Amino acid sequence: MQLILESLFNGVAIGSVLLVAALGLAIVFGLMGVINLAHGELMMLGAYSTYITQLIFKQVSFLKPFYDSYVLVAIGIAFLVSGTVGILLERTVIRRLYGSPLETLLATWGVSLILQQFVRSVPLAYASGLVIALFFGLFTPLLISDDLLHGAKGKLIRACTWGFSALLGVATGGVLSSLVSKLSRASARNVDVTAPSWMRGGIDFVGITFPKTRLLIILITLISVLVVIFFLDKTAWGMRIRAVTQNRSMSDCLGISTETVDIITFGIGSGLAGVAGVAVSLLGSVGPNVGGNYIVGCFMVVVLGGVGNLLGTILASFSIGIMTDLIGAGRLLTIWPDMPSPLYSTIDFFATTSMARVMIFALIVIFLQFKPTGMFPQKGRMVES
């Protein structure tokens, strides 16, 4: 019983990282039919944001008393950072490739290469300055009234906001690099995020120790999922997103601005990748390649779960997580020690983390033989979907 509970907990913990990462990917894929290969790198940006936030809280004197709560602040910052970069990506690249998913796949891969090299060869202080400049450049126009923006001096006003944002960015870069010496040099080395004291250790319950970081990650995932469900189901923009997901041209005809819907969805999807990055940074060290370790798992979740259905994404993440733990940690053998010997030796052969992936992939391919469009396929009568 204890074993099963422990296994279940581990599986859910693995699955919840997958879930929060795959959630953004699945929403964007459902809406735009676009697989974002740079999703892993957006996670990486989220993880680096956590690292930078932590350093700032450590170094800046008036933030020091609040050091213990930096993780919570980092979640918000990571969401904004990844969301901003995601919106920029949508506006500059993906927009041009609408309707050709395979080309988008290649272009986003190019973006991911650039992002990886970017964090290697640009000092993090100036990288954050750039993100801040982008953030204000993209979002200040929203605060200015439409009349002004489209009026006679609209172009001038836009130019002014960008100039102001650029100045702000340079200032941030300068201040950060002088305050925190670790951020002023470019480095390709992995960095570590240390959890604050209240997150170390574990909670004992019915004889099992639950690590607090894992519990926090599960909590983050739970909140993210609830917020996303609330947003999609209860808000006006959520309704528009669902409408565009179901039928883009009809929504367009009915006056929904599909362009805005695309931007919002991509922003939220990317922001969720940032939140996943926070979770990832708590689990291990952060490097330019950190996203690559999770991204294929996320793709599997999307394939297994089906498009445009959050329940599918949730179930798929947890089943992959639990399977990974059951097979990879060899727990199946401890739970059921007297299984027939050929089965025993087979499962023993797959009882490492990397071999468990082999097994899970095989299982997914077998599953797709029966349900080619995932657990919850979209209903429709079209030949091509």
Added chain:
Amino acid sequence: MSIFSTKKSWINLTIWVLLIALIIAAPSVLPVFRLNLLGRYLSLAIVALGVDLIWGFTGMLSLGQGIFFALGGYCAAMFLQLNSAGEFPNGIPEFFGLYGVEKLPFFWEPFKSSIFTLLSIWLIPAIIAGLLGYLVFRNRIKGVYFSILTQAALLVFFNFFNGQQKLINGTNGLKTDVTQLFGQMVGSEIMQRWFFWISAVLVILAWFFARWIVRDRFGNILIGIRDDEARVRFTGYNPVIFKTIIFSIAGGLAGISGALYTVQSGIVSPQFMTVPFSIEMVVWVAVGGRGTLLGAILGAVLINYAKSLVSEALPASWMFIQGGLFILVVTALPEGVLGWIRKDGPKKLLFLLGINKKLETYPSLEVNEQGEVKS
């Protein structure tokens, strides 16, 4: 009717003359190191041809060609290792000793035969590609789903080969440059020159083979599947069979390519199955021109040469250049360089820059020698 009457053929002819001149001149002009690099890139052109067949002509973007590439490489390396294993204890390759393995794993046995190896280099990847392809295509999994699944398959194979030290030396891979073939070291200069020639000849043969495939009705069906698969199915063809066959052919080509690349680079390791390498293969084709077989060869050779030159000069900047190339070719040059040239791209560019004036005011008709309008 001359085959050089159209503009397309003239461009092709020019490129062929340049390519063959390069191949003939290279061994006497280039130092061995550069020649070896060129030979490697020519062998990569073969896998690019396969990618072009499945992506450029059939519209399936596989991100897992590295699997078949590496399998071909492993087949060649296993044979070479066994061929020169006589002097080691138990008569098995040296690395087995490190893991305390005394008996040759069963699947190594057939690789003692050179004929089996020559067959297996392309047959094993082709069979595995066919099997995987059939299971996927049967369920009408296509588009982005197919791409993701191939990428996942790639990672699975990578994990498998990376983890199995006792079977195939895991992450260290199999070395070939110190093995013996025909009484010569595989890494020696003479052998490397030979491998260069073999690669050059095989690239040309592979091109003829690929062209033979895409020219006939078979090729038309492939293009039909790319443009509208449902319509092909409604017309009475079964796309699954055609897709499986072409995927399997591309796998076979990847295997040959991998074997040639292995003997020229001196090692085969799970690194051949990393995700970036397989996506790079796609970008060679994209840059050269998808749907143009010559473009795949050109793209593979030129981009790899550019990569080695840039990486020597400015190691950090290649990732930026490559990333930019991905975005640029997809957004600005969807037809690739060769497609762009064929569609009068240079003329249009000159026109845009104001150097060349547009003269034709109405479309001209192509006429043959008798003055009849061609249909």
